[in-house]
Amino acid sequence: MTNQGEIMAEKRAASWRWSKTGETQRRLLDAARDVFAESGYLDANIADIVERAGSSTGSLYHHFGGKAELYTALWDRHDSAHLEQVRAAVAAARRAGTSDPLELFCVGARAFLDGSWQRRDVAAVFLDNDGPPGFERRRREDRLEWIRQNSALLGPADTSRNRIMLDVVTDVIVESSREVVLHCRTRKQATAVADFMCELLRKLSV
Known part of the structure; x- marks a missing residue:
């Protein structure tokens, strides 16, 4: 025994x-x-x-x-880190008393950009369409899931206006992340991009 x-x-x-x-x-x-x-x-x-x-x-x-699976695993690790960072930031804002959906959305968007700045070395890998076959479909599916999650704060995609708005605000975050990864050399510059992004998000969500 x-x-x-x-x-x-x-x-x-x-x-x-x-x-x-x-x-x-x-x-x-x-x-x-x-x-x-x-x-x-x-x-x-x-x-x-x-x-x-x-x-x-x-x-x-x-x-x-293989190489394709390694590339996808790298994306999964990067995407999961972003998701956890956003969730933690929004949860902390809720605990601190923030309840306005748009402000919570901006908190999450800022956390996403902060993750892009912190992990800009790996984020740069995925900026171009140079991936394995089928990877762009995976990215499109992830983007649709992201839009679905955004709708939990900004409202359902049940009208043309709401669907367009959710698409646009998601693209604003994506392009802001690209700016941070490619062109920001200091955290101060990245913060300025995040400030401008949130200004746009508030205007678009009115």
């Missing part, structure tokens, strides 16, 4: 294996971010990615399946 000490040893071993797996994935994703940013998706070389990660081609295929 397995004693308590053996059980604890097995749990520690499993935890170590999981930790090691997570660290390997992180290094591969970080390396992929750098190589994709330098070369673009099409010209990125798996050999360069695994060399920079200090890993192996076999490990890359084991964890991600």
Whole structure:
């Protein structure tokens, strides 16, 4: 019969294996971010990615399946970080007493731009349409989901006016993020872009 000490040893071993797996994935994703940013998706070389990660081609295929899946996983990590940052900012604003839907929307939009500034190295990877086959469809689907989430604060897309408004305000955030990633060199500049973005959002949502 397995004693308590053996059980604890097995749990520690499993935890170590999981930790090691997570660290390997992180290094591969970080390396992929750098190589994709330098070369673009099409010209990125798996050999360069695994060399920079200090890993192996076999490990890359084991964890991600290939270059296309690695690119998508990088997008998922980036998108999830944005989502968590926005949710946390809106939740904090609610706790602080903000209840106006438009102001909460602006809080979330600012958090999105802050994430774009903090992670501008990886955000730059996705600015151009240089991705694996099918990725643009994934981005369109994510954008539709984003619009659906925006409607929770700004109102349902049940009229032509509301549908157009939701499309436009979403595009304002996307283009503001592009400005931050491509052209802002300081946080002060990024903050100025966020201020202008919120000014536009308030005008468009009247």
